[in-house]
Each structure stands twice: as structure tokens, then as C-alpha cells.
Amino acid sequence: MPSTQNLEYEQGAALTHKQRERLAFIDFQLYFLGELRRSDLMERFGISPVVATRTIAQYLSLAPGNCKLDKQKIYRPTPEFKPWHTHSARQALATLAQGLTLSLGHDQGPLLSCELPSELSMPKVEILALVARAIHQGKVIKIRYVSFSSGETEREIIPFALVSNRVRWHVRAFDRKNEKFLDFVLRRILSASILEDDEIAKHESAVADSEWNRIINLELIPHPSLKRPEVVLLDYDMPDGVLRVDVRAANVGYLMKLWAIDCSPDHSASKENKEEFHLWLRDPLSIYGAPSVTLAPGYISPTLAKAS
Template identity: 65%
Template sequence: MTISTVDPSTGQSLNLAQRERLAFIDFRAYFFGGVTRADLVDRFGISPAVATRAIAQYIALAPGNLILDPRKVYRPTSQFAPWHEHSVSRVLAALSEGAAYGGSGVKGELLPCEQPSELAVPRLDILAAVARAIHQHKALRITYVSITSGEMQRDIVPFALVSNRVRWHARAFDRNKKQFLDFVLRRILSAEVLDDSKIEPHERSASDVQWSRIINLELVPHPNHKRESVVRLDYDMPDGVFRVAARAANVGYLLKLWAVDCSPDHSLDPEVFHLWLRDPLSIYGASTSLAPGYVQPTVS
């Protein structure tokens, strides 16, 4: 379906509120099999009349998508084609947390969902300070606890937040060590934005070689796995290869998270590691300390 963002009744572009309501109607019809005026009233806090107009607007924009049943529920027809471009991640966020598609009426999961929680959730005040520094392009003075150095004060220039699904960290230039490093947010005891501290070009993300370097990984079913066809189905790899781009700074985290055998001879247990990195040399020079089974090649 060609998605129109123009109100057919006025010829004017749809405003943000209208687009959110239309996306919600599309979402409810597509993923729940029906939408009512009450759904819009509850979700957006609008009057029944405004809800009726929103549904009429959707029908005009996506003719043939909905049909009204005797229970006054608008059901998707057999010819239904999504009007809105739904992303899988946003749909899953909505289903599991009620966190998408506008409005403020729904809290919590929309369908029964179970997902593991992150083990190391950052302190809100620390997260706020780091976020401000990133957004405002400022340096940050932190009290940080590391495994090697213990507790100490450090000046850093953070530019991105990264999650490895277990904990959050900030990618930043460390003025003490004169290099780009990852700082675990839970290990920051205090943080102060340095408003008057000038950021030098070599402290910016563009100078972080490991962050700027993009590696194209080719993951294949583990050669020793007894059901290669199942692995191909799991990862949507009809040609037998799952291709994904990753930053060199994050590649070790990701390969560990995805349980990818990175050994050159695929020697790890295929019952645990369903995927194998087809070309281990592709991650040479990246942050590979966490990559399972990776062996640093010897240089002659």
C-alpha cells in the first residue's frame, strides 16, 4: 500500500496527533484483529466524536482495510494491507510494555509477554548526567570504580550510550588515559557536567577509530550443529549466511551476546553456540576480548 500523509478531506498534511491516531488504528487492527472508538478514547483521552473522525479518516486513507461488524468493532478485511510502516522492534515494545503508538492511557504489557530484565540498571541521576553531557557535547567529571584501578576521579567526554543486554555503558574519551574506553554506568558513583571544559577534536567520536570502523560480520550455522536447517530458519538465512554490521568497539559484546563461535576451527560446543563466525579474520584489530573462542592470529 502507498502510504499517504495527506488528509483526503482537506488536502492538508496530517499533523502529529492525527498520524499517531491513525498508526494506532492500524496497529490495533493488524495485531489485535479489531479496533473500536473506545480504544482510541482510552488511549488518547479524546472524545468519542474525535475518535469517530479518526476512524473515518483512516478508512478514507486506507479504503478496503476495515469493515464494521455487528458489535461495532472495526475488523481488518481479508485484503488488509498495513497503512503504517510498523517496525518489529516498536511493535514488540508496544506489545510487551505498551510503550509505543502515542497516547498515555495504556501502561504495561498489551499481551502476555515475558522478557528478562537487565541485571545492572543504571542510577537515574547518573544516567541523567551522562545523557546531558552527550546531548550538550560536554565533558564529565566522574568518580569511577574499575576492577584494575579501584575508585578514582576521571574526566571523560562521553558521546554514546551502549547496552549489551546485561548492563549499560557509555562510550567516551578518557582524559586520564588519553584513549576511548567503555564506562559501565553502574560503576559511576558521582557525575558532574563540566560546562566550561572545551572539547578538543581528538576527543570527539569521529576520532574514535574503533567506534567509526564498521565490520560486516558473516554468521553461518555452526558446521557441527545437527540441525542446520533449524538454525537457518531461526535467523532467516535462506542462503545460509546471516549478515550484520557492527561497530568494532562493540563486536566482542555482540558476539558473546549472540553466542557465536569465533574459533577458527569451529571447536566450541554446537549445542551452545548455534552460529559460527565464518571469517574470524574479519574482526582482527577490533575489541575481541569477549568474542567466544577467538584466537588472535600470529603475525610472522
């Protein structure tokens, strides 16, 4: 029996590019979202109901047993589902996060000479698919997870958003073990399964995550230690000298670290390396209480500042 990686090539070698694109879309919908409607194909490709039905039938002939039609006329992946298309985590995340068109090739080059930094850690595609499906369908998942503080543990979580800090991807979720909302690094999830019949309580849903729903209005200005602040004004298009950015409180620490923002109250984080920080958070109190605030460069809690 051919491996999953070879199924598409061996069974679909005679397909046209247009056919392969449609079939890969079906495969993606089933794998990462856990559902496919005939209307999804019609809207995505501008095809008629007859052509959409024929395309689904073609997919089922190439990947028999991968999905079944339920009472709501929605195709669902079966427990025996095996991807027909070889999905990469990088392409899947681009499709999920930005709505980019699913690419069929893995060696397509840029239109111009460009160099983009790679994320150092990409999730396993099978874990990403299950987590994405749970987010899309509003399901509880049971995971085996490894952390620095607790080692390997089994947890039940309710995921609702994927987040990237440009180094690795994590999922924002309610953790029933700790009874609070936390960030789980996708790469640290060893295994996962969807608990189909578990109901989600209101306090476990995204609407109850106060730090996710709290939007912080940041005011960033050129760092006071810079000799030529006018350069920074040009870099960030700051005609009035202030860059205003809205971020979720749950993510603010990650972003301050990623953007290299000096968050010290006296803009002193730049003493060791004066070239590292181009921007300073004008009001460090604005990020007080955010869960990831300890990651913010130079940040000092107001309580500690008073004590010193």
C-alpha cells in the same frame, strides 16, 4: 517539604492525563537533555504556540525554580533542579534509545502475555540523566569511577553514546586520564558533574574514535557441528546460508558473547557444549583488532595461533 517522589502526586493530583503527559515531557527534556524549546512541545503534541507557552508556565508554577529561559529562548535546568516527575532508569533509557513515548505509569502491563528478560544492572537515574545531558549537549564531565584495575579514581571524560550489552549499560567516551576511548559502566560511576566551560578537542570527539566508526561486516553461518543446520536457516532467515550483520568494532566482542557466536578458527568452541552454539563466524579474522574481541567465544588472536 515533600520529597521528589511525592511532588508530582501532591502538586499535580488534579491534572488531567493530557496535562500530566505534557508536564512530564518538559521535566524529561530538562532532566535528561538539559534543554527545552517551546517548539519541542509543539512538535511532540501538535499544540499551538499559545498552548505550549501556557503548559510551560504551568510547569513553572508546579516546579518553581527548575528552569530558566536563556538568551537563545531555550529553557535550561537550574542548579537547584529537582525532577517533578518520578522517572525510572528503564523508561528513560527506552525513551532515549528508541524514541518511545514517555510513559506516565510504572505498572502498565503488556497488551499480550509476554515475558522479557530483565537487564541485571540498571544505572542510577540521576547519573543517567547527567550523562545523557552531557552527550546531548557535547559536554565534558568529571566523574568518580570504580574499576577492577584501578579501584576508585577521578576522571574527566567526553561521553558520546550509550550502549547496552543486555546485561548492563555503559557509555562510550574519551578518557582524558588514559588519553583514549573507553567504555564506562554507568553503574560504576559514583558521582558526576558537568564541566560547562571545558572545550572538547577534535581528537576527543566521536569522529576520532576509529573503533566506534569502523563497521565490521560479519558473515555468520550455521555451526558445522549441528546435525540439522536447516533449522538455523529458518531461525535467522538465511536463504543463501549466510546471515550478514554490520556491527561497530567497539561493540563486536559484547555482541558475539551475547549472541553466542563461535568465533574459533576451527569452530571448536562447541566441543564442550554442542548445543550452545548455533552460529559460527565464518571469518574470525574479520574481528581482529577490535577492543572487546577477548569476549568473543573461542576467539584466538592470529599471532597466538601462529605461535602455537
